[in-house]
Amino acid sequence: MSALVAGIGQAGLLAQELAEPTFAVPGWVAFSLVAVAMVVAALRVVTTDNVVHAALWLIVVLGGNGIIYLLLQAEFVAVTQFLVYLGAIVVLFLFGIMLTRAPLGRSDDLDNNQRAIGITVGVLLLGVISYALIRTFKDDKLYFQAYDGVMAQAGNNRTRALANEIFSPQLIPFEVLSVLLTAALIGAIVLARRD
């Protein structure tokens, strides 16, 4: 009898899972592909012996970052990432490489002799952070519950909710940021111009 009840319960659960289609599996597949590509590309950025290739591998990491934002349902941040990083910062890096006349082919003198220290620090950092994260968050699921309230206020529109957030509580940091950008612009021009 109890086995029958359990069987019915399981069937009910199965039916519930089938009735509510989730994007868990496609989400996992997309995340795994993007994560592997990003880690490989990041390793190539810090190990390749060609400066231009490092800048091109950086494009993979930054683009993957944008896709990760999309998986986290942060569309506005993702679009900003694509525009600012892929559109501007990578081009700036390529200009920097050309203006400093770095060796455009392979070159052996891009690394110093601190590789052992670098690997030690990296592995140690990764170990400590992962231990803390796995202990703290274990297998917590992403529910996006924080988006529901603000989205209901903003007419079910997440970008509008983000705009409400920037232009009312965060307005002063936003304005300070524009002053900072102006200062950085003037500073870069003053530094780089020839007298």
Added chain:
Amino acid sequence: MLLNQFLLLAAVLFAIGTYGVIVRKNGVLVLMSIELILNAVNINLVAFSTMHGLDGQVFALFVIAVAAAEVGVGLAIILLIYRNRRSVDIDQLDELKG
């Protein structure tokens, strides 16, 4: 999807970026490694914003803007170093060493 998968990916990218900052000696490559670190932090901010409200996304946008300013000024400094010393080797800039 789990929260931890995003946080662990960010931790891996952060560690790789730190390795790059320590090991690289070309100034432009050091700046690229710093970009890796800032992007890892941004993944964390956006992942936590799914739990705690949109502040995290706003902060990620601020970090993107500050990173753009940082790259502009950083590349200007590296350009100036190149003009003065005909090389962008960070390890040769040791005048402050006694």
